[in-house]
Amino acid sequence: MTSFKYYVGASVDGFIADGAKDAHWFTTVAKKSGVKEHFDRFFDTVGAVVIGGKTYADIAREVAEGRMKWMFGDKPVWVFTHHELPTIEETDLTFIRGEIGFWSQDIARSAGEGDVWIVGGADLAGGFVQAKMLDELLVVTVPVVLGGGTSIFGRGISTPLSAVDVRDLGDDTFVTRYSVG
Template identity: 85%
Template sequence: MTSFKYYVGASVDGFIADGNKGAHWFTTFAQQPGVKEHFDQFFEKVGAVVIGGKTYADIAREVAEGRMQWMFGNKPVWVFTHHELPTLPQTDLTFIRGEIGFWSQDIARSAGAGDVWIAGGADVAGGFVQANLLDEVLIVTVPVVLGEGTSIFGRGISAQLSSLEITGLGDDTFITRYSVG
C-alpha cells in the first residue's frame, strides 16, 4: 500500500528554510556520509513526488540556469500551485490546484507500488497533515541553528506523532522518524 511520507532536512531549532526562504544551508549536510545513503535508500522506494509551487519554481529556475540537475528522475511530480509555472523538458509534471484530499488517490495511483514523497514545501506537508493523509515524517536534523525561517510544517497544526525512532547518520546529524496518527 502506498504511504505518504514527508522527508525533510531541518535545523536543530526546527526550521527547513532560513529567513530568506532558502535551504542552501542544508546542501553541505545532504552530501555527508550516512545522510546521502539514507536518502538514496528512501528515494528508491518513492514512486511519486509532491511539491508546492514555490519549491518547484525555485528548483526549475536552478535547473534552467544550470546550477542543479532535476532531482526527481523520471518519477511523476505533482505540483500544488495557484500560479502558471514553466515546465521543464523530459519531466513528468502535473500542475494541480485544489484540495489535497481530492487529488490524493490520483497521486497514490501514480506512485504504483512505491510511496509518495512530500518533498516540500512546509505548507504542502502541513496540508497533508490537516487532510489526515500523512503517514510518516522523516526529519534529518543537522547541527545548525537558524533562529528564524520556515518551520517544518509552515503553519500551526495539531497532530499526534508516534513510533519515534532516532538513527545517527554521522557524528552530528541524525534522522527522526515518526508515524502520524
C-alpha cells in the same frame, strides 16, 4: 499500500529554511555520506513526488540556470500551484490545484508500488497533515541553530507524532521517523 511521507532536513530548533526562506544551508549536509546513503535508500522507495508551486519554481529556475540537475528522475511529479509555471523537458509533471484529499488517490495510484514523497514546501506538508493524508514524517536533524525561518510545517499544526525509529547518520546528524496521527 502507498504511504505519504514528508522527508525533510531541519535545524535543531525546527527550521527547514532560514529567515530569508533559503534552505541552501542544508546542501552541504545532504552531500555527507551518511545523509546521502539514507536519502538514497529512501528515494528508492518513492514512486511519486508531490511538491508545492513555490518550491517547484525555485527548483525549475535552478535547473534552467544549470545550477542543479532535475533530482526526481522519471518519477511522476505532482505540483500543487495556483500559478502558471514553466515545465522542464523530459519530466513527468502534472500541475494541479484544489484540495489535497481530492487528488490523493490519483497521486497514490501514480506511485505504483512505491510511496509518495511530499517534498515541500512546509505549507504543503502542513496541508497534508490537516487533510489527514500524511502517514510519516522523516526529519534529518542537523546540529545547527537557525534562530528563525520556516518551520517544518510552515503553519500552526497540532497533531500527535509517534517516534518509530532514530538513526545516527554521522557528523552529529540524526534522522527520526515519526508516525503521524
